[in-house]
Amino acid sequence: MKINIVNPNTTASMTAKIGECARQVAAPGTEIWACNPTTGPVSIEGHYDEAMCVPGLLAEIRRAEAAGADAHIIACFGDPGLEAAREIASGPVFGIAEAAMHAASFVGKHFSIVTTLGRTCGIAAHLAERYGMQRFCRNIRACEIAVLDLDNPASDAYAAIMQECRLALEQDDVDCIVLGCAGMADLCQAISKELGVPVIDGVSAAVTFAEGLVRLGLQTSKRGEWNYPLAKQYL
Numbered sequence: 001m002k003i004n005i006v007n008p009n010t011t012a013s014m015t016a017k018i019g020e021c022a023r024q025v026a027a028p029g030t031e032i033w034a035c036n037p038t039t040g041p042v043s044i045e046g047h048y049d050e051a052m053c054v055p056g057l058l059a060e061i062r063r064a065e066a067a068g069a070d071a072h073i074i075a076c077f078g079d080p081g082l083e084a085a086r087e088i089a090s091g092p093v094f095g096i097a098e099a100a101m102h103a104a105s106f107v108g109k110h111f112s113i114v115t116t117l118g119r120t121c122g123i124a125a126h127l128a129e130r131y132g133m134q135r136f137c138r139n140i141r142a143c144e145i146a147v148l149d150l151d152n153p154a155s156d157a158y159a160a161i162m163q164e165c166r167l168a169l170e171q172d173d174v175d176c177i178v179l180g181c182a183g184m185a186d187l188c189q190a191i192s193k194e195l196g197v198p199v200i201d202g203v204s205a206a207v208t209f210a211e212g213l214v215r216l217g218l219q220t221s222k223r224g225e226w227n228y229p230l231a232k233q234y235l
């Protein structure tokens with residue numbers, strides 16, 4: 001099968017990292033396509049960035065659809081453009097936030113999300129509400145590391161993320177952690193091993209869910225709200 005993973009920001013190095021993390025968990029018969037738009041924000045850290053990334057994101061979904069993708073993953077924790085992508089895609093489409101929250105709900109009674117900047121916590125909280133995950137999600141914490149600084153050794157991102165994870169386990173009455181950024185995917189296993197609790201990365205969760213639904217032969221229903229868009233001009 002072919003799974004198309006779109007990093008909605010335009011930072012190619014982050015796309016490469018996301019693709020590598022996806023390939024580490026993908027089954028032998030799964031081909032991972034990792035891509036990003038050529039226009040749009042270099043990182044997504046708020047509502048404006050979320051809006052500005054969607055046209056390029058949807059263009060990548062359309063391109064992969066034409067190339068025969070069996071499923072799509074939107075690799076940004078704000079799940080931007082998720083329902084619009086579901087309208088234009090035939091296969092299932094996953095946002096990493098929705099996938100991560102559901103995965104966490106299978107392995108723990110409650111979770112906290114540890115994300116990048118505090119200004120994005122409201123976006124994650126809105127998603128938890130929209131996905132019916134409020135009863136599982138106890139808190140949303142920010143390590144205050146900018147998305148593109150996650151790969152900057154000078155930012156000491158791992159220590160900042162670990163500090164918030166430890167506070168979550170000490171103060172939030174949770175038994176697992178959700179990482180709130182696709183750029184944290186490569187840190188997931190090390191953090192989980194050091195903390196001794198399940199830590200969920202949405203990229204890996206989404207790849208696993210996508211493989212499962214494609215194997216079941218499930219595609220996005222075109223009977224209702226996620227039917228293909230009406231034919232019209234877009235000026």
Ligand SMILES: O=C(O)C[C@H]1NC(=O)NC1=O
Nearest residue numbers: 043044076077116181182
């Ligand atoms: O919303 C965030 O803070 C993280 C989000 N931004 C981004 O460019 N990729 C992400 O996963």
